Amino acid sequence: MAQSDPLATHRHAPGRLRGLALNAWRVLEHRFDAVFGSACNPLRHLGALGFLMFWLLAISGIYLYAAIDTSATGAWHSIDSLSREQWWLGGVLRSLHRYAADAFFIVMLAHLLREWLFGHERGFRRFSWLTGIPLLIFASVSAIGGFWLNWDQLGQFSAVATAEWLDWLPIFGSPFTRNFIRGAAVSDRLFSLFVFVHLGMPLLLVFGLWFHIQRISRAAVFPPRPLALGTLAALLALALARPVMSQAAADLAIVPTALEYDWLLLAVHPLTYAISAGGVWMLLAGTLGLLLALPFLPGKGGTAPVAVVSPADCNGCRRCFDDCPYAAVTMISHPIRRMGRELAQVDPVLCASCGICTGACPSSTPFRSTATLTTGIDMPQAPIDALRGRLRRALAVMKAPQPIVVFGCDHGARVTSLATDDVAAFSLLCIGALPPAFVEYALRDGAAAVMVSGCRAGGCEFRLGQRWTEQRLAGTREPHVRASVPRERLVTVWADRGDEGALHAELDQLRMRVRTSSAPVRHV
Numbered sequence: 001m002a003q004s005d006p007l008a009t010h011r012h013a014p015g016r017l018r019g020l021a022l023n024a025w026r027v028l029e030h031r032f033d034a035v036f037g038s039a040c041n042p043l044r045h046l047g048a049l050g051f052l053m054f055w056l057l058a059i060s061g062i063y064l065y066a067a068i069d070t071s072a073t074g075a076w077h078s079i080d081s082l083s084r085e086q087w088w089l090g091g092v093l094r095s096l097h098r099y100a101a102d103a104f105f106i107v108m109l110a111h112l113l114r115e116w117l118f119g120h121e122r123g124f125r126r127f128s129w130l131t132g133i134p135l136l137i138f139a140s141v142s143a144i145g146g147f148w149l150n151w152d153q154l155g156q157f158s159a160v161a162t163a164e165w166l167d168w169l170p171i172f173g174s175p176f177t178r179n180f181i182r183g184a185a186v187s188d189r190l191f192s193l194f195v196f197v198h199l200g201m202p203l204l205l206v207f208g209l210w211f212h213i214q215r216i217s218r219a220a221v222f223p224p225r226p227l228a229l230g231t232l233a234a235l236l237a238l239a240l241a242r243p244v245m246s247q248a249a250a251d252l253a254i255v256p257t258a259l260e261y262d263w264l265l266l267a268v269h270p271l272t273y274a275i276s277a278g279g280v281w282m283l284l285a286g287t288l289g290l291l292l293a294l295p296f297l298p299g300k301g302g303t304a305p306v307a308v309v310s311p312a313d314c315n316g317c318r319r320c321f322d323d324c325p326y327a328a329v330t331m332i333s334h335p336i337r338r339m340g341r342e343l344a345q346v347d348p349v350l351c352a353s354c355g356i357c358t359g360a361c362p363s364s365t366p367f368r369s370t371a372t373l374t375t376g377i378d379m380p381q382a383p384i385d386a387l388r389g390r391l392r393r394a395l396a397v398m399k400a401p402q403p404i405v406v407f408g409c410d411h412g413a414r415v416t417s418l419a420t421d422d423v424a425a426f427s428l429l430c431i432g433a434l435p436p437a438f439v440e441y442a443l444r445d446g447a448a449a450v451m452v453s454g455c456r457a458g459g460c461e462f463r464l465g466q467r468w469t470e471q472r473l474a475g476t477r478e479p480h481v482r483a484s485v486p487r488e489r490l491v492t493v494w495a496d497r498g499d500e501g502a503l504h505a506e507l508d509q510l511r512m513r514v515r516t517s518s519a520p521v522r523h524v
Helices: 016-036 046-067 075-085 087-117 123-150 153-167 176-180 188-212 225-241 268-274 277-296 319-323 356-360 384-397 437-444 465-474 500-516
Strands: 002-004 329-333 342-346 404-409 423-428 449-454 490-494
Touching: 016 087, 046 075, 046 087, 046 188, 046 225, 075 087, 075 123, 087 123, 087 225, 123 153, 123 188, 123 277, 153 176, 153 268, 153 277, 268 277, 319 329, 319 356, 356 465, 384 404, 384 423, 384 437, 404 437, 404 500, 437 449, 449 465, 449 500, 465 490, 490 500
Parallel strands: 002 423, 404 423, 404 449, 449 490
Antiparallel strands: 329 342
C-alpha cells in the first residue's frame, strides 16, 4: 500500500540528456561505493576533497616560498637544486604541490559537473553555485602563474603564450610581449609580478571559499579521515615514483621545441594556438556566462513552500536550528514567554524545503492527543499531521496479520515499489523529516516491524538528512527512538535511486525475521 505525499509537488525533473548523464554518474558512484564504501566514496566528497587539496597546496607552498630564490637570475637554480639536493623534503613537497594542483583542478571540475547533474544550481543553492564559479578563475590563474616562477623552458613558454594571449585585448597601453623580447627584459620586477599572480590569487581563493560555504551549516572542509589519509598517501606515492623536475633553464634566445607539458593546468595555451586568441577569449567568456546564467534559466520544478513555525508549539529548544543543513533557521525572542525564551524563525531564501527541521522538533510526536497534530515547525506541503493520518488509515485497513511499515525518501530508492498487501510505504521529502517517535507509534498501532530507508551515506540530497536520521535511531541525537522500542523490529536501509533491488531484498529478510520471531501477530 503506497502512501506518498500528494502535496509534495516540488521534484527535480532534469532534461533527457542531463537525466541520462545523471544516471551514468549514479552508476559510477555506486561502483566506487563497492570499492571505497559509500561513506568514503571520493565522488560523494568532492567539495571536501577540494578543500584538502587546497590545504596541501598551502602547506607545501609555504615551505617552497621560504626555500626558493624569487629573483630572475636565481629562481631556476634554487628550485632545481631543491629537487636534486633536498629531494627527501623539498623535492617531495614540490612534487606534492604540483600533483595537488592537478588534483585540485580535477576535483573542482568534477564537483561542478556533479552539482549541475543533480540540479543543484537553482533555488536555495543558487548562492553557492554563483560564488563557486569565480573560484575556477582564481585557481586557473594561480596555477598558470606557478609555472612562471620555475623559469624553466616550460615556464618561459607559458609566460610568453600568456603575454600573447593578453595582448589580444585592446585595453592595455603597451604589449606584454615586450617583457620577453630579450633576456635582460626579464627583471626582478617582472618576477615580483609572477609572485603576486601566484600568491595573490590563492588569497582571493581563500576569501572565495569562505564566501562559497557561508550558507551551508557544518560545511565539510575536510573529507573523512580514511579518505583524506588515502588521498595523501596516493599523492605522496606519486611524488616519490614520478618526482617533478625542472626542465632546461629559460632562454629567450631560443624557442623551446620539446616540453614535458601539463595538459590540464596549461590547456589554454595549445587551445589558443589551435583556434586563436580572440576565439579562446570568446569561448571562455561564453562558458562563464552560461555557467552564471544557469540558475536563472527557465526550468521544471518551481519554488517549494518553506517551513512554517507555530509560535504556540515552539518551545525554543533550538533543535531545528542545530539540524538545519543550510542555516535557514535562526532563533529570536519568543513572543509567548510561557513557551520559551526563543522562537525559531525561517529565512525563506535559505530554506531547502527538506523537512529535516520537522524531524528534529520534539513536538512532532504522533502520540499527542490533539485532533490535529501541530508541531513547532512544519512543512506546509507535507504536514506531519497528514503523515500521522495516512499511517493510521493504512494500518486500519490492512488485513495482513503482520504488517510492515516503510518510511522512505523522495530522493532515495523508491519505497513505493515495496507496497503490497502487508506493506504500507510512505515517501517523505527527506528521511530526515521523519520524527523518530513515528517508529514507536507505528509499532504500537499494529505494525509488526518498521523499515526506514534513505539515501546512501554521503549521498543525501540535503546533505545531513541521512546522518541525522541514523543518529536519531541509534539514540545518539535528539530526538531519538526510546530504548523500549525492540531493535529487532526496526531496520534501516540506506539506498540510492536505482537500489530498489537491495530494498526488496532487505524487506524479504525482514519479513522472514518477523514470521520466525516472537513479534506479536495482529488479529484481524
